[in-house]
Structure formats: structure tokens, C-alpha cells
Amino acid sequence: MSEKKIPYKIYLEESEMPKQWYNVRADMKNKPAPLLNPATLKPMQFEDLRPVFCDELIKQELDDTTPYFDIPEEILDFYKMYRPAPLVRAYFLEKALDTPAKIYYKFEGNNTSGSHKLNSAIAQAYYAKKQGLKGVTTETGAGQWGTALSMACSYFGLDCEVYMVKVSYEQKPFRREVMRTYGASVTPSPSDKTAVGRKILQEFPGTTGSLGCAISEAVEAATSKEGYRYVLGSVLNQVLLHQTVIGLETKAALDKYDIKPDIIIGCAGGGSNLGGLISPFVGEMLRGEADYRIIAVEPASCPSLTRGKYVYDFCDTGMVCPLAKMYTLGNGFIPSANHAGGLRYHGMSSILSQLYDDGLMEAVSVEQTAVFDAAKQFARVEGTLPAPESSHAIRVAIDEALKCKETGEEKTIVFGLTGTGYFDMVAYQKYNDGVMSDYIPTEEDLAKGFATIPKLPGIQ
Ligand SMILES: *Cc1c(COP(=O)(O)O)cnc(C)c1O
Numbered sequence: 007m008s009e010k011k012i013p014y015k016i017y018l019e020e021s022e023m024p025k026q027w028y029n030v031r032a033d034m035k036n037k038p039a040p041l042l043n044p045a046t047l048k049p050m051q052f053e054d055l056r057p058v059f060c061d062e063l064i065k066q067e068l069d070d071t072t073p074y075f076d077i078p079e080e081i082l083d084f085y086k087m088y089r090p091a092p093l094v095r096a097y098f099l100e101k102a103l104d105t106p107a108k109i110y111y112k113f114e115g116n117n118t119s120g121s122h123k124l125n126s127a128i129a130q131a132y133y134a135k136k137q138g139l140k141g142v143t144t145e146t147g148a149g150q151w152g153t154a155l156s157m158a159c160s161y162f163g164l165d166c167e168v169y170m171v172k173v174s175y176e177q178k179p180f181r182r183e184v185m186r187t188y189g190a191s192v193t194p195s196p197s198d199k200t201a202v203g204r205k206i207l208q209e210f211p212g213t214t215g216s217l218g219c220a221i222s223e224a225v226e227a228a229t230s231k232e233g234y235r236y237v238l239g240s241v242l243n244q245v246l247l248h249q250t251v252i253g254l255e256t257k258a259a260l261d262k263y264d265i266k267p268d269i270i271i272g273c274a275g276g277g278s279n280l281g282g283l284i285s286p287f288v289g290e291m292l293r294g295e296a297d298y299r300i301i302a303v304e305p306a307s308c309p310s311l312t313r314g315k316y317v318y319d320f321c322d323t324g325m326v327c328p329l330a331k332m333y334t335l336g337n338g339f340i341p342s343a344n345h346a347g348g349l350r351y352h353g354m355s356s357i358l359s360q361l362y363d364d365g366l367m368e369a370v371s372v373e374q375t376a377v378f379d380a381a382k383q384f385a386r387v388e389g390t391l392p393a394p395e396s397s398h399a400i401r402v403a404i405d406e407a408l409k410c411k412e413t414g415e416e417k418t419i420v421f422g423l424t425g426t427g428y429f430d431m432v433a434y435q436k437y438n439d440g441v442m443s444d445y446i447p448t449e450e451d452l453a454k455g456f457a458t459i460p461k462l463p464g465i466q
Pocket residue numbers: 120121122123150151239240241273274275276277278279280348349393395396424425426
């Protein structure tokens with residue numbers, strides 16, 4: 007056994023940073039199901055996707071066989087501004103819990119956007135710029151993705167149009183102002199700027215919006231203008247690919263000290279941070295080199311893995327996007343106003359859906375107040391104020407560490423701390439005032455969402 011003392015923070019040298027992204031699909035025996043063209047129900051080809059996405063990103067999206075992609079020099083340079091991200095040994099949390107478990111977290115909040123989303127934003131902006139585009143459009147829920155993308159676009163001198171879910175636009179004015187400071191234009195969604203937005207407003211007057219609806223608007227905005235493409239901050243294979251910098255750095259840091267994790271935990275909204283964190287580890291599992299317990303954590307209010315169906319569904323409410331096979335609550339599912347905005351998506355990455363279906367990953371759902379209990383406990387002992395999304399992973403890491411206390415097992419737990427909670431003070435205020443509610447959808451609520459899943463002759 008190695009007796010090396012583990013430092014509070016394990017940093018990598020700049021020279022030890024990953025120079026390639028790892029594509030876990032290359033090692034998957036059961037590949038994630040292809041995106042389908044909703045008009046023909048045939049797998050989406052490069053040409054079908056060209057009006058919507060940047061060329062290089064489509065290649066990454068459709069590539070199930072290339073195991074490694076070189077990270078372009080320009081992106082590596084940008085990564086160096088805020089990476090490598092530290093892997094922290096949560097000594098203070100372990101002590102507070104009085105657990106024999108060893109807890110580590112990978113902290114991705116060390117940049118102005120406050121989350122891991124910048125890892126993919128900078129890659130997507132780079133490929134848009136390289137293609138000679140004028141700008142990109144996107145949606146943002148809680149605002150982290152829009153913030154990350156506006157930073158990335160300003161770095162490369164691209165125009166950035168953000169459709170922001172209306173409830174967040176109103177509740178999170180500071181996020182909006184960060185985006186505008188970096189030069190983005192921000193529109194509350196649904197809006198009357200697009201045909202799909204006008205239609206949704208007519209059908210559901212007074213709606214506070216949803217991520218699926220904002221996606222529809224952003225796609226329409228991109229495809230109806232010359233020189234623009236749409237970019238997405240989660241769910242897609244390309245985004246998981248970029249986010250593997252998280253897992254590759256984590257693995258490199260652990261390897262430096264001969265640490266083998268037993269349990270790897272991450273919160274799951276669309277699945278990008280979790281997919282990025284676990285990819286190198288899942289790769290080892292798929293190749294028969296190692297075994298880990300992997301746990302996806304989702305909010306009980308939006309339980310796509312734990313209560314959803316594994317079927318083809320639209321990625322957006324307006325049904326303009328391709329069909330993806332995923333664990334879904336139905337594209338029309340509108341989750342109750344949950345404060346973990348970044349986890350309120352009806353579906354889940356196709357890669358994670360397939361891994362979950364194949365039994366390579368577990369999933370649990372947790373309730374909001376229990377999540378904030380964990381957030382508070384973590385903030386008080388480890389110092390960092392966590393994002394509500396990230397706190398889902400903290401909750402389960404603490405629960406697993408407490409199980410170790412009962413059994414006396416010295417398990418090594420690694421979790422992803424995806425971001426900081428500085429812009430989530432409305433949620434913390436509700437929690438501190440004791441007025442936070444835990445809404446769990448009823449079977450009836452779920453049935454309404456499931457009814458919006460398309461019936462596809464010959465497929466499902
Ligand atoms: C967006 C976000 C998430 C969830 O998105 P994934 O694509 O599932 O990773 C988690 N944490 C933070 C801080 C976020 O901003």
C-alpha cells in the first residue's frame with residue numbers, strides 16, 4: 007500500500023493536462039441509438055444536420071468509432087486560463103461525517119461562468135469560428151450555459167444569441183447581465199421573435215417557459231439566418247466528448263497517487279458533466295480493466311432516468327429537433343419550478359441512457375430540501391458554496407459516506423462538484439427561510455408527459 011500523503015488539492019502540471027478528448031462510444035459494444043430524422047425516421051446523416059450544427063461538431067456527433075480526438079491548440083490555450091481543475095480531498099467533510107470513507111471532488115466552478123459548461127462552450131465556439139460563421143444561437147435554462155457560451159463567443163469574436171427560459175430570466179437577472187457584459191443578446195423564452203415561440207405563447211399564455219421550448223426557438227433563429235448555427239450545452243454526444251477533460255484530469259490526478267475509486271457520483275441534467283467525468287472510467291469497465299460503481303443523481307422533480315421511458319423522443323418541445331433515443335419524461339413534460347434549474351430537462355444523453363440500460367450505471371433521485379441540507383453542510387466545512395445542481399451529487403456522496411460509517415468500509419468516493427452557487431441566492435433564500443418545497447410528480451403528471459412521446463410506426 008502506498009503511504010503517500012494525499013494533499014488537500016491534487017493539481018496537475020500544465021504539461022499533464024489531457025491533449026485529447028476520449029470518445030467512450032468507441033468502446034461501447036451497444037452503441038447509443040442514432041439520432042433520427044423526424045420526417046423520414048432514418049438515421050440523421052451529416053447533410054441532414056448541416057443547416058443546424060457546425061460541420062466539425064457534426065462529425066464528432068456521428069462518430070461512434072474514433073476513440074480519441076485531438077484538442078486543438080487554441081482550445082488548449084483557453085483551457086489553461088482556468089484548468090487544470092483541482093481534485094480536492096474532502097478531509098473536512100470526512101471529519102464532519104466521522105466516516106472512514108475517503109471523499110474526493112473534482113471542482114469545475116473555477117471560472118466566471120461558474121460551471122463545467124465552459125469546457126464545451128469554448129470548443130463549440132472555436133469550431134463555429136473556424137467554419138467562418140458570424141454567430142451562434144442557443145438556449146439557456148438556469149443561465150450557466152448561456153454565460154459560458156457568451157464568454158467563449160467573446161473570446162473568438164462571434165455573435166451570441168441566447169434564448170433564456172423566462173422564469174430564469176426573471177429570477178436570475180445577474181446571470182443575464184453577465185451574458186450581456188460578454189456581449190450576448192438575451193431574449194426571454196417563449197418570445198414573439200420566432201414562429202414556434204409565438205405558437206407556444208398562444209397555446210400556453212402565461213407559461214414561464216421550459217428548456218425544450220427555448221431550444222425550439224434557438225434552432226429556428228439559427229436556421230432562419232445566414233451565417234448562424236445552433237449550439238447546445240448538454241445532452242449531445244459532442245458535448246459529452248468535450249466534457250471528458252473532467253474525467254481525464256480526474257483520472258490523471260488519482261493515478262498520480264495510486265488512488266482507485268470505488269464509487270463515482272455525478273448529478274445528471276442532460277448528462278454532460280456526468281458523462282465527461284465517468285467516460286474514462288467506464289472505458290476501463292467496457293474493456294474489462296476495472297470495475298466501479300457509478301451513480302447518476304437526478305432531482306425527484308425531474309426523474310428522467312429513474313422514472314422515465316427509454317424511447318425515441320424529441321429533444322425539444324416544439325418538435326423541430328431530431329429524435330433521440332433516451333430516457334425521457336416526454337418532450338411536453340414541464341417540471342415544477344425546481345431550483346436546480348440546470349437539471350430540469352425532460353430527457354437524458356443517449357450515451358448515458360444506453361450505459362444505464364446496460365447496467366453500467368445506477369441512478370437515484372433526491373428531493374430538493376435534502377439536497378440543500380447537503381449543500382449547507384458542505385459549504386460550512388469545505389468552504390465552497392456549491393451550485394444546487396452540484397449539491398445533488400454532494401447529497402449522495404454524503405449518503406454513501408454515512409453508509410461506510412455504519413459498515414466500517416473505507417470506500418473511496420469521487421464526485422463531480424460542477425459549479426458554484428453564487429447566482430442561486432433566491433434558492434438559498436427559500437431554503438434558509440424554510441419555504442422550500444419538494445414537489446414529486448404524480449403518476450398522473452408523468453402520464454401527461456409520456457402522452458407527448460411520438461408514436462413511430464415500425465420503431466415504437
Ligand atoms: C448545467 C449544469 C448541470 C447539469 O448539466 P449536465 O449536462 O447534466 O452536466 C450541473 N451542474 C451545473 C453547475 C450546471 O450548470
